[in-house]
Amino acid sequence: MILLSSRWRSCLLCFLTIMSLVSFGVAPCPASEDTTLFEQGAHQLVHGNFRQKEAAIAKINATNDPRAEKLLRALLGGKLYRVKKDNNLVYITKKGSRVSITDVLSGKELGTVKKRTLKKITINNKLRSKLREELALLALRSPDPDKRLAAVNKLMSSLSPESAKILEKLITTETNSKVRQGLLTARAIANLRDTDDAKRLQALTELQGNLNPAVKNELTRLLGEEKNKDVRQKAEAVLSSIESKIAFYGLVEKIFFGLSLGSVLVLAAIGLAITFGVIGVINMAHGELIMLGAYTTYVIQQLMPNSIGLALLLAIPAAFVISGLAGILIERTVIRFLYGRPLETLLATFGISLILQQSVRTIFSPLNRSVATPAWMSGSLQLNPVLSLTINRLTILVFALLVFAGLYMLLKKSSLGLQVRAVAQNRSMARAMGIRAAKVDALTFGLGSGIAGIAGVALSQLTNVGPNLGQSYIIDSFMVVVFGGVGNLWGTLVGGLTLGVANKFLEPWTGAVLAKILILVFIILFIQKRPQGLFPQKGRAGAAS
Amino acid sequence: MIILRYLKKDTGGMITLSLLALITVIVPICNLLVPETSGLHVSTFTMTLLGKYLCYGLLAIAVDLVWGYLGILSLGHGAFFALGGYAMGMYLMRQIGSRGVYGNPLLPDFMVFLNWQHLPWFWHGFQWFWFAMLMVILVPGLLAAIFGWFAFRSRVTGVYLSIMTQALTYALLLAFYRNEMGFGGNNGLTDFKDILGFSLQTDATRAGLFIASALALGFGYLSCLYITRSRLGKLCTAIRDQEDRVRFIGYRVENIKLWIFTFSAILAGIAGALYVPQVGIINPNEFSPLASIEMVVWVAVGGRATLYGAVAGALLVNYAKSYLTVAMPDAWLFALGSLFVLVTLLLPRGITGLLRKKEASR
Numbered sequence: 001m002i003l004l005s006s007r008w009r010s011c012l013l014c015f016l017t018i019m020s021l022v023s024f025g026v027a028p029c030p031a032s033e034d035t036t037l038f039e040q041g042a043h044q045l046v047h048g049n050f051r052q053k054e055a056a057i058a059k060i061n062a063t064n065d066p067r068a069e070k071l072l073r074a075l076l077g078g079k080l081y082r083v084k085k086d087n088n089l090v091y092i093t094k095k096g097s098r099v100s101i102t103d104v105l106s107g108k109e110l111g112t113v114k115k116r117t118l119k120k121i122t123i124n125n126k127l128r129s130k131l132r133e134e135l136a137l138l139a140l141r142s143p144d145p146d147k148r149l150a151a152v153n154k155l156m157s158s159l160s161p162e163s164a165k166i167l168e169k170l171i172t173t174e175t176n177s178k179v180r181q182g183l184l185t186a187r188a189i190a191n192l193r194d195t196d197d198a199k200r201l202q203a204l205t206e207l208q209g210n211l212n213p214a215v216k217n218e219l220t221r222l223l224g225e226e227k228n229k230d231v232r233q234k235a236e237a238v239l240s241s242i243e244s245k246i247a248f249y250g251l252v253e254k255i256f257f258g259l260s261l262g263s264v265l266v267l268a269a270i271g272l273a274i275t276f277g278v279i280g281v282i283n284m285a286h287g288e289l290i291m292l293g294a295y296t297t298y299v300i301q302q303l304m305p306n307s308i309g310l311a312l313l314l315a316i317p318a319a320f321v322i323s324g325l326a327g328i329l330i331e332r333t334v335i336r337f338l339y340g341r342p343l344e345t346l347l348a349t350f351g352i353s354l355i356l357q358q359s360v361r362t363i364f365s366p367l368n369r370s371v372a373t374p375a376w377m378s379g380s381l382q383l384n385p386v387l388s389l390t391i392n393r394l395t396i397l398v399f400a401l402l403v404f405a406g407l408y409m410l411l412k413k414s415s416l417g418l419q420v421r422a423v424a425q426n427r428s429m430a431r432a433m434g435i436r437a438a439k440v441d442a443l444t445f446g447l448g449s450g451i452a453g454i455a456g457v458a459l460s461q462l463t464n465v466g467p468n469l470g471q472s473y474i475i476d477s478f479m480v481v482v483f484g485g486v487g488n489l490w491g492t493l494v495g496g497l498t499l500g501v502a503n504k505f506l507e508p509w510t511g512a513v514l515a516k517i518l519i520l521v522f523i524i525l526f527i528q529k530r531p532q533g534l535f536p537q538k539g540r541a542g543a544a545s
Numbered sequence: 546m547i548i549l550r551y552l553k554k555d556t557g558g559m560i561t562l563s564l565l566a567l568i569t570v571i572v573p574i575c576n577l578l579v580p581e582t583s584g585l586h587v588s589t590f591t592m593t594l595l596g597k598y599l600c601y602g603l604l605a606i607a608v609d610l611v612w613g614y615l616g617i618l619s620l621g622h623g624a625f626f627a628l629g630g631y632a633m634g635m636y637l638m639r640q641i642g643s644r645g646v647y648g649n650p651l652l653p654d655f656m657v658f659l660n661w662q663h664l665p666w667f668w669h670g671f672q673w674f675w676f677a678m679l680m681v682i683l684v685p686g687l688l689a690a691i692f693g694w695f696a697f698r699s700r701v702t703g704v705y706l707s708i709m710t711q712a713l714t715y716a717l718l719l720a721f722y723r724n725e726m727g728f729g730g731n732n733g734l735t736d737f738k739d740i741l742g743f744s745l746q747t748d749a750t751r752a753g754l755f756i757a758s759a760l761a762l763g764f765g766y767l768s769c770l771y772i773t774r775s776r777l778g779k780l781c782t783a784i785r786d787q788e789d790r791v792r793f794i795g796y797r798v799e800n801i802k803l804w805i806f807t808f809s810a811i812l813a814g815i816a817g818a819l820y821v822p823q824v825g826i827i828n829p830n831e832f833s834p835l836a837s838i839e840m841v842v843w844v845a846v847g848g849r850a851t852l853y854g855a856v857a858g859a860l861l862v863n864y865a866k867s868y869l870t871v872a873m874p875d876a877w878l879f880a881l882g883s884l885f886v887l888v889t890l891l892l893p894r895g896i897t898g899l900l901r902k903k904e905a906s907r
Contacts, residue, residue: 334886
């Protein structure tokens with residue numbers, strides 16, 4: 001191994017540092033000066049007592065030297081040693097009974113040595129907390145705004161009145177608005193610990209309505225020990241306003257989860273609302289048509305594993321077509337012979353659902369398949385520190401509303417929709433007007449089934465895809481349709497969203513399963529009172545019941 | 546006797562009941578007295594299986610009574626069956642006493658496992674056989690009465706009622722899956738030891754249970770025959786065919802429906818109570834909507850509105866199920882599904898409908 005003389009080494013280091021700074025395009029700071037400061041600090045760490053070490057840490061941190069963070073972390077973690085012989089600073093990593101050492105200044109590996117040739121750089125508790133603070137400040141200067149933000153949040157718990165000055169400096173240079181916000185909050189919290197009453201009052205004004213969890217903790221702490229009456233009063237007011245805000249956002253979040261569940265219910269039920277409501281057919285295989293849609297998504301993703309997002313988009317029309325065709329097939333081969341015999345239709349479609357389930361089990365195995373979520377649908381939307389909305393649920397909520405709007409327009413504005421409504425209201429009159437009712441029946445059934453397929457695409461993003469996927473939604477979907485009023489799309493929308501929200505509101509104090517049971521019982525009782533649902537509809541389905 | 550007079554006109558019923566009486570005598574004899582080496586010996590497994598089918602037969606009669614004669618397609622009879630079964634299961638659990646795995650004299654094993662200290666209030670009294678039998682009748686009966694009172698009074702009919710009954714059994718399914726309910730969660734109740742002091746493992750007890758099932762089926766058949774042939778039965782058929790007219794004549798349709806529905810639920814509960822000691826387990830799966838709808842298909846295959854048809858359908862479909870689930874496990878759901886479709890499309894009156902058509906053409 002070639003040991004360079006220390007003079008040579010520092011020259012080389014200077015050169016390397018300058019090179020790296022130039023190559024990264026950031027060379028505004030006097031690098032060589034930093035480097036020497038860093039080395040002086042390192043030297044002081046080796047030789048000094050605890051007080052000198054403290055100064056050394058501050059000195060090292062004041063440099064913008066890229067090696068600083070690693071050094072401080074190693075010191076905190078007890079991984080920093082000096083070689084007894086030449087007092088060089090080294091990092092150690094254990095390798096069996098021996099340790100391998102790396103030079104701090106050059107970053108060169110110096111091979112493995114016996115541990116007793118080394119001496120640990122010791123620190124005490126005061127230094128330890130100082131180190132943590134310094135490390136947090138170090139991260140605050142990181143070029144990555146996300147890292148800075150994380151550092152600010154970490155800093156919140158260990159602020160002292162002195163930090164306020166450092167933060168002040170950082171605030172003036174900070175460009176990212178989120179980080180700036182965090183720094184302002186941190187400064188206010190630091191000021192809350194100041195002995196000056198005026199400063200504390202000022203800080204409280206700044207913290208008004210701030211939702212950062214650290215603020216709430218700090219205010220609770222402050223109320224526990226605050227002597228000044230004005231400050232106390234103000235802190236109480238600020239805290240209660242923050243708490244009511246948090247409660248409000250909690251409510252918003254709960255409503256969002258409810259709406260998200262409701263949107264899934266609406267998606268699952270809306271196809272049913274068409275087949276059940278418009279042509280008066282109970283389709284127990286509806287859940288399995290949803291399942292077919294979900295499996296279509298799975299298959300398309302398997303075919304194009306490299307573009308998951310595109311596969312998902314392609315799956316929407318594909319699932320519509322496949323489930324729709326399956327629906328038309330069912331209508332033409334079975335249901336059309338059973339019009340006017342609703343109980344028999346129910347049984348026959350239930351049989352079909354069993355056959356579909358078992359076919360899927362035979363083809364794809366009974367195990368659940370998971371469908372990947374594309375990057376643009378994962379993650380969550382952080383609106384403020386206490387409210388974040390998961391993006392996939394948000395997407396599905398919007399998607400459900402779009403499907404609803406599309407279907408509504410189709411039924412209200414297109415000629416097919418006109419025919420469908422005509423047949424639903426008065427079949428024989430519609431036939432007399434020249435509408436081919438049988439064809440309309442088949443198309444309506446296909447449409448409802450196709451929507452079920454689309455629902456399956458959406459569901460594949462929320463749960464695993466398995467043969468029992470449909471079964472778990474069929475009863476809920478029926479409840480939604482019955483609750484909302486048969487044959488009424490608006491009823492399905494309102495009913496589904498209401499049930500979803502109600503479910504989520506019941507859950508905290510009854511548990512998920514009991515909430516579901518209560519909802520079922522409620523609907524059973526509701527149907528007693530209003531057998532026609534929320535929005536009764538006149539027409540063939542309305543008259544029959 | 547009036548029942549005998551009804552029975553004379555019911556040829557299928559005569560045949561069914563005679564066959565039932567025959568196997569009630571022969572099967573236990575062939576099991577207990579004929580040596581195992583003989584070709585005539587009936588194994589205990591077969592006898593228990595037959596006993597299970599007889600329970601299903603009784604259940605099918607219960608479904609047929611409301612569907613075939615009253616026109617209510619109940620997709621929730623599994624709930625009544627399972628509740629009767631749970632009542633019996635609770636009695637059998639209490640009989641285990643300190644012979645359980647944990648040896649707790651009062652608490653069943655699963656409660657010890659869940660670290661419960663006291664017996665829940667609804668488990669009290671089940672140490673007495675008479676109390677358990679009372680509950681076998683009362684619990685399904687009361688549930689049916691309450692549900693029916695709400696449903697029939699507000700004139701929920703047809704498909705709506707079917708879906709409501711399905712929701713009912715679905716809600717119970719979810720509830721019984723919960724450990725907190727105190728019914729053993731998804732494992733249900735099992736590991737039974739003895740009934741009325743007789744060990745459930747012995748052939749003689751099994752034979753006794755078999756005979757009890759056969760007697761219950763016979764009793765259920767005759768009582769349903771009596772109901773359907775009486776004035777009440779005529780009214781039922783009238784309600785099935787033209788509910789509004791019956792109401793306009795001045796009958797209280799909802800009361801008639803309520804009585805029949807409740808009676809049917811009690812029959813289903815009894816069937817469940819006899820089923821559990823023979824099968825040795827009761828768990829929430831009996832509440833699943835699929836189980837309930839399978840019962841409907843037994844009746845549909847056999848032929849609605851003929852009591853013997855329901856029994857025949859139950860035996861036939863369940864025999865096919867036992868056979869297929871062993872021979873071709875994948876094929877069973879295909880077969881069941883096709884059965885639903887084919888029977889509703891091609892055989893709206895079931896197998897007995899075919900026979901009657903022949904009779905009529907002769």
